[in-house]
Amino acid sequence: xxxxxxxxxxxxxxxxxxxxxxxxxxxxxxxxxxxxxxxxxxxxxxxxxxxxxxxxxxxxxxxxxxxxxxxxxxxxxxxxxxxxxxxxxxxxxxxxxxxxxxxxxxxxxxx
Numbered sequence: 536x537x538x539x540x541x542x543x544x545x546x547x548x549x550x551x552x553x554x555x556x557x558x559x560x561x562x563x564x565x566x567x568x569x570x571x572x573x574x575x576x577x578x579x580x581x582x583x584x585x586x587x588x589x590x591x592x593x594x595x596x597x598x599x600x601x602x603x604x605x606x607x608x609x610x611x612x613x614x615x616x617x618x619x620x621x622x623x624x625x626x627x628x629x630x631x632x633x634x635x636x637x638x639x640x641x642x643x644x645x646x
Contacts, residue, residue, distance in 0.1 A: 588629050591615060596638070600631040 552558075591597070595607045597617060605617035608624060615632060618624050 587635055588632060591629065591632070591635070596636040597632045598634045598636060599627055600633050604636065 591607055591610050593607055593610065596604065597607060597615070598604055599617065603617070603619055603625075605619040605625070607615055608618045609616040610629070613629060614626050615629050616624050617627050
């Protein structure tokens with residue numbers, strides 16, 4: 536009885552291998568999923584951050600990567616002078632500025 540089952544399985548097996556494009560289909564699908572779920576959102580976020588940094592101007596309140604909050608005093612191509620307290624100014628790389636804090640009188644985003 537076992538030989539007849541093996542003979543039936545051998546007869547039911549396909550004659551040739553599947554086409555190459557079907558073999559590579561899971562890899563293409565994984566690459567597309569990786570692109571749309573990870574790479575594309577990250578590129579959009581980097582583009583928004585770059586636009587935010589290029590729009591920095593004197594008087595903006597910013598948060599640096601080190602967690603310091605201050606007001607922009609002067610901006611050039613690569614650096615920004617940030618006043619942390621009255622008379623305390625530091626020179627920071629523009630790329631280390633994480634966020635621009637909206638003015639206190641502005642309406643919250645969830646209202």
